[in-house]
Amino acid sequence: MTSPPLAVEMRGITKVFPGVIANENVDLEVRAGEIHALLGENGAGKSTLMNILAGLYRQDAGEIRLHGQLAQLHSPSDAIRLGVGMVHQHFKLVDSQTVAENVILGLKRPAFRLDMKRTAREIEELGARYKLAVDPGAYIWQLGVGEQQRVEILKTLYRNADILILDEPTAVLTPQESEELGQTLRRMIQEPATRGHAGNKAVIFITHKLDEVVRFSDRVTVLRGGKVEATIDTAGSSKADLARLMVGRTVVFQVEKPPFQPHVTPEQRQEVLFAVKDLHALNDKGLPALNGVSLEVHAGEILGIAGVAGNGQRELAQSITGLRKVNKGQVLVRCGGIQGKLKEVTNHTPHQIIDDGLSYVPANRLGTGLAGNLPISANLILKDYRKEPLSHGPFLDRTSIGRFAERLIGAFQITTPSAERPVRLLSGGNLQKVILAREITAGKAMLVAVNPTRGLDVGATESVQRTLLEQRAQGAGVLLVSEDLDELLAICDRIAVMYEGRVMGVMPAQDANRDELGLMMAGEHIQPEA
């Protein structure tokens, strides 16, 4: 039996950044007509390797063949010309432009205006063929995350990509959307490659979701510490096998929810730590996002918020933390923890609310969570620098700060050569860890976290969930917004479902199941609020 032709051959690829070997002598073979998953812990070198294949970075050593031909990739346009298209971990669409404008962005074509109609038609045709329907005339800001991703994929298909790279495509999708994406990718690899190449199109995708790897890919390459650990057939490999290859040890998938809270009494668990009452707020477009939300978070409790992205979860978190104007209703927090008093903080500044004892892990971690050009250590102390021992009066204590930063870098396994590196140079998952480390270990009595494990590898996910449960055991109240139902079911005490700015219902996690939650997420009332 002859094996199918190779779409991609990367041989001996090495890429060094100052102080870090991101890729070391990496060999990767991707067959025409296959979906090839690229797995590895945060910082393992996945994005770097794919950025080299997409012409964004130049390798220090090694060579690349595309469909058997030696390829010199000096820029993204070289890669596009040779049929390589990449959808990045952080989307690169222009918000203020339409879908069609974004799709042709960067393509040199005369008679721009005339072309728009044709482009729109071509986009519709492509959309129909790959079941990636979007309105070519819609503005990017009007689209949900899943739709924006479709635009990114259409953009590469429009450029006739024969090799499609997706960097964590499903990190931002709902379960249904990622299922659809899987179907689209399968459809793609059944199409013959263009440019006269033998064999079909090929897909490489990076993900941390092992379920998806098992379901959608034909083969898997695992990177660890910049080197290839193994390339294996997906059929016959289990999630546990993959996780072991990735981290080099056996991984526990279900964190154990401790059955009792040694640090809080049952009476204290009745106490409300923070709450919202009849909350109303608008979204960025000025449309109603919260239509009367009431919720209470108790001491020693994790309250989960389930819902399809865009149903008010983000606005709820922002309203509580002072980042979004509340038009009607109240936000209440118990200052000074369980001994303290509930006080109204509606429309207080984020600063005041931090001082009242609430920490926040936002969804958009680069935008609101981190200062990109500052070192990791500075980002880790961003909220605590005014306190002993990190500063004495007006003076920062460098030694204490260094020690503090090193401790968090160790505890959260942040991959970096030093605490003094600008935070923007970290890999996607390690960026998340910096902000999580800062917010979760702040030891505040109240925490609001939006998708805290998105983009994290299995090991890091495990440690974040464990930390949340530890906080709960200490008597903290946690509001956990997550699009990952399994995560909510595993670590929450109660789960509330949001739909169109309202709470559809709240149920104890032990009584909840995926199907019912799914129906409520689609807007059906299942049971009255408990």
Ligand SMILES: Nc1ncnc2c1ncn2[C@@H]1O[C@H](COP(=O)(O)OP(=O)(O)OP(=O)(O)O)[C@@H](O)[C@H]1O
């Ligand atoms: N532009 C850059 N400058 C300096 N160092 C970089 C740069 N890009 C990546 N690195 C470093 O290279 C290593 C590999 O990073 P990469 O982004 O490839 O990881 P990854 O496997 O994609 O991780 P994640 O799952 O977190 O996205 C990391 O240590 C990272 O800090």
Ligand SMILES: [Mg+2]
């Ligand atoms: Mg990455």
